[in-house]
Amino acid sequence: MVKLGKFFKGLYVVLMGIFLYAPIFTLIVFSFNAGKSRAKWDGFSLKWYAALFQNQTILQALYNTIIIALVSSLIATLIGTMASIAMNRMKKLPRQVMMGITNIPMLNADIVTGISLMLLFIMMDFALGFTSVLLAHITFNIPYVILSVMPKLKQTDRHVFEAAQDLGATPISAFFKVVLPDIFPGILSGFLLAFTMSLDDFVITHFTKGAGVDTISTKVYTELRKGIKPEMYALSTLMFVTVLILLVFINRRRDRQNEAQKI
Amino acid sequence: MKNKKRHSLGQLLLAGPYTVWMVGFIVIPLFLIVYYGLTNKSGAFTWENITAITSAVNMKALWLSVELSVICTVVCLVLSYPLAMILANSKMKNSSLTAFLFILPMWMNALLRTLAWLTLLENNGVINTILTKIGLPTIHIINTPTAIVFGMVYNYIPFMILPIYNVLVKLDKNVINAARDLGANAVQTFLRVILPLSIPGIISGITMVFVPSLTTFAISDILGGSKILLLGNIIEQKFKTANNWHAGSGLSLVLMVFIIVTMVISSHYEKDGESANVW
Known part of the structure; x- marks a missing residue:
């Protein structure tokens, strides 16, 4: 009975795993398809990987995607961490007002955030293009940073910061030597989360981009009707595998550190 | 001083x-x-953009959006809860690894992943080919609302699994043991102890699945064959094709009413209004 229960539990987890990873597996398989078809297998080939590095528009979209994700999450991490430190010291009411507004982009629909920013840029006569997308991404990334850093700040002991100052540290050096190491895991996870969100975003980019500027998401969307170029499958396979290797590596290192701490 | x-x-x-x-x-x-x-093209005040929601086309899209997103939310909840429970009770207590498994798919473009379902679900797609080979009846769901719900569930289910998992994994095992010691059976323990304690996770999951599925336009574009219009599709067309920002904004305001209601309900269950952190 217990064994049977265990079997069904395992089966359920596996089935859900298949559900989540089946399309990823499909895309990887079709990136090696010799034909252009998304439905028929015509034999193994690496030609789309070769074609990918010749395709300037896709490479440009990849470049835009990565630069926007990197710059927007870095700026968001800086602004968000600063704001978190300030908010942590605020009185309850202003803090709650600020947290309430911070929650808006997270809870609001992407389409509403997207069009609201589009209207802002149009009203300001700000040309829709690379910069407008970047500003939009910073906007929706900051809340993820704040929500990652705030819990860590709440856990830190204020007295340690004060004690460091009593012992002669300037507030700035006390911050960098005492507070920052404590909240760093939160900052890092906020940054990674912001980076992921920016990389995966389609809706907000769709509304805030101008003609001629594309990220991978918007490129895929415009290609949907004309038929996706198989180079896209090759590109997403490469990106996925890179991230997979990176994350497995980070996880293994973390496990090893945990082991070392136990000893 | x-x-x-x-x-x-x-x-x-x-x-x-x-x-x-x-x-x-x-x-x-x-x-x-x-x-x-609330204005028209010449800048004068008007309710027209809002009342446009009552037109037959918009009403149909709104109703379909609400219907599909409710179905999607329920399906996500029913599928996620057992999974979150299994994962939370498993020996694999490495929560970062579990979360990692459900966030990892996000690193492959969401539109491409949804498109891959088209390949799998098409009338002569991969799944039907397999079904025919083993002698089972084939499925014909592409370009129907069912396919859209399927795509929504696929895209948003991680947002249901993670908050429920996070609540369940932090649940004090002593409380469960106490309930069992006091004579509650497994079903009673679940219904009267575990389930009530996991409500914050459920509510946060519901919000995070309901809002995006109510407002999507890309999923219905891909899996609905752009013949089925959700409210999100209509708003998107108003902005991107018709360039009528006033009409688009009016419909967005209607959409925001639904979002605000969802937010108010969910914030009611949240402590301090500061704990929307699902990660």
Whole structure:
């Protein structure tokens, strides 16, 4: 009975795993398809990987995607961490007002955030293009940073910061030597989360981009009707595998550190 | 006194950039939607953009959006809860690894992943080929609302699994043991102890699945064959194809009513209003 229960539990987890990873597996398989078809297998080939590095528009979209994700999450991490430190010291009411507004982009629909920013840029006569997308991404990334850093700040002991100052540290050096190491895991996870969100975003980019500027998401969307170029499958396979290797590596290192701490 | 002044200056320097950003890029843009939604092209006040929702096409799209997103939310909840429970009770207590498995798919473009389902589900797609080979009846769901729900569930289920898992994994095992010691059976323990304690996770999951599925336009575009219009599709067309920002904003305001209701309900269950952190 217990064994049977265990079997069904395992089966359920596996089935859900298949559900989540089946399309990823499909895309990887079709990136090696010799034909252009998304439905028929015509034999193994690496030609789309070769074609990918010749395709300037896709490479440009990849470049835009990565630069926007990197710059927007870095700026968001800086602004968000600063704001978190300030908010942590605020009185309850202003803090709650600020947290309430911070929650808006997270809870609001992407389409509403997207069009609201589009209207802002149009009203300001700000040309829709690379910069407008970047500003939009910073906007929706900051809340993820704040929500990652705030819990860590709440856990830190204020007295340690004060004690460091009593012992002669300037507030700035006390911050960098005492507070920052404590909240760093939160900052890092906020940054990674912001980076992921920016990389995966389609809706907000769709509304805030101008003609001629594309990220991978918007490129895929415009290609949907004309038929996706198989180079896209090759590109997403490469990106996925890179991230997979990176994350497995980070996880293994973390496990090893945990082991070392136990000893 | 001097110290206090320095302190508030530091506070200002830290909070300043975000406050300006917040007002400029979150608050003002929302008011712009309200402004555009309540004016016509010549800038005069009108309710027209809002009442446009009562037209047959828009009403149908709104109703379909609500219907599909409710179904999607229920399906996600039913599928996620057992999974979150199994994962939370498993020996694999490495929560970062579990979360990692459900966030990892996000690193492959969501539109491409949804498109891959088209390949799998098509009338002569991969799944039907397999079904025919083993002698089972084939499925014909592509270009139907069912396919859209399928795509929604696929895209948003991680947002249901993670918050429920996070609540369940932090649940004090002593409380469960106490209930069992006091004579509750497994079903009673679940219904009267585990389930009530996991409500915050459920509510946060419901919000995070319901809002995006109510407002999507890309999933219905891909799996609905652009013949089935959700409210999100209509708003998107108003902005991107028709260039009628007033009409689009008006419909967005209607959409926001639903979002605000969802937010109010969910914030009711959240402690301090500061714990929307699902990760």
